[in-house]
Amino acid sequence: MHQPTHPPIGSKTAKPARQASLRNLSTALHGALLLFCGWGTAMAAPGDATPTTNRGAEIFKHTCSVCHGDKGTGAMWGKLQPPARNFTSPESAAKLTRERMINSVTYGRGGTAMQPFGAQLSHGDIEAVVDYIRETFIANAGISDMSLPLPNSLKGNRIKGSSLYQLNCSACHGQSGNGKGPRAYFINPKPRNFTLDVSRRWLNRPTLFRVISEGSHGTEMPAWGKVLNDQEIADVAEFVFQRFTRPKQLLK
Structure with a gap:
């Protein structure tokens, strides 16, 4: 009686079988x-x-x-x-x-x-x-350390940051930083409201710098580091920090 034979390990017909076995093993491990x-x-x-x-x-x-x-x-x-x-x-x-x-x-x-x-x-x-x-x-959840400075020894200029904010940020975040700019209606999730207590507990200078520079995953907040240089980002961060998240009445 003819005995069935298996193809040699190195043969072309054995390769698809081994690949199928590996795929099955991968599927099982993934499951x-x-x-x-x-x-x-x-x-x-x-x-x-x-x-x-x-x-x-x-x-x-x-x-x-x-x-x-x-x-x-x-x-x-x-x-x-x-x-x-x-x-x-x-x-x-x-x-x-x-x-x-x-x-x-x-x-x-x-x-x-x-x-x-x-x-x-x-x-x-x-x-x-x-x-x-x-x-x-x-x-x-804790409160961020609001005394931390901007990264890389940068010093933000609030006045210059105000101009950059009005030009690039206010359309979404609003003139008053409440997240109700003219584009906000079309955005989901909604733009950040800087005046909320939760924002004021979290958004210190280094965090603002990072989010402005890198953007925010899962939102329409873009990575402005591709458009603005580090000093300009520091200026915007300083403006938002002083004007919205830590206004003078909060610091008294």
Whole structure:
């Protein structure tokens, strides 16, 4: 009887078979990682089985903490780029509205490791975990050090910064820095309101310089470092800092 033979390891017919096996292995490993990270349906169950009062905490523990950490500091996966959100930072307190967080959990965040959970979690579960994060981590976020200077020994000129702000920034952020410029109606998420308490807790000079220079991921805030030089960015940062985020009445 004729015995079936397998092609030699080095033959052309063996190569596609090995490639298929590698693809299957890669798919299996990827699926296992998704489940481990809480990105598969298997990890969504705890949110359905726990009492309402504990639901958000349980969902966070089983689905979110693997990347964001048990304490919400986002330090679990150091190689993620961009890193997982640190919910305890002043930046998170300033940026993360409840609506934005619900949207991020439901649909994910493009360009990040944040996956959509809308197919795994009910809307009630998503609201529960968002409220847990806000009450446990964001509500206790710290305040930035407002005494820190601009980077690279730069000194901002508020007068020059005012002119640059009116020319480049006011169309979105508004003349009074309240985020209600003429273009704001067409932008989502809305431009930063510099006069809010959360902005005043977060936006010190180095943070303003960085955001103006690099832009803000997931928003229409562009990287002005491609248009303005460092001194001009320092001037705008100094104007925004003195005029909106730390006006004289706050410094008394």
